[in-house]
Amino acid sequence: MTFAICSLDQAVMEHVEELLEASGITEPPVHSLDVANHLGFPVLVDRNQPTRGSCNGALAVVYVREGLHPKHQEFLIAHEIGELTMSTIERRSGEEIDDGHLAEVMANRFACQLMVPHRWFVDDYWRTGGDLETLQGIYSTAPLNVIKVAIGALLAIEGEPFERAA
């Protein structure tokens, strides 16, 4: 059973694959700071940062609050990279992301995809029998919730395990 992926999700996947390749990242875990470095986005860790994470589009700078859990910080940096590169997702999808809420949703989807890229996760999921602990060890920079999102997306795209086995 296969579900169609919407053009925005497809664009996110392609954008992530391109970024990983350009950043020289060939296997998990993905450190979003490496991707930010590749893109030339300075990441400033600041204790006075009012929100947990933000970015300045004009300066292409990412801000994260000091003292966050490392996995949370990884996710926030990934989210802000998504915001700073949203025009690539728009261009690839041919869709305009002109709504603030949608932009946040897409930045989160980008972050999930960057930390747990679908292409790798498909193999790792089936190979490990979907063992959450093993997957957390492989995708060691990703928060547990992000791995759960990846599992949900994978099963929506590929079908339940028993269907695959049949």
Ligand SMILES: [Zn+2]
């Ligand atoms: Zn945001």
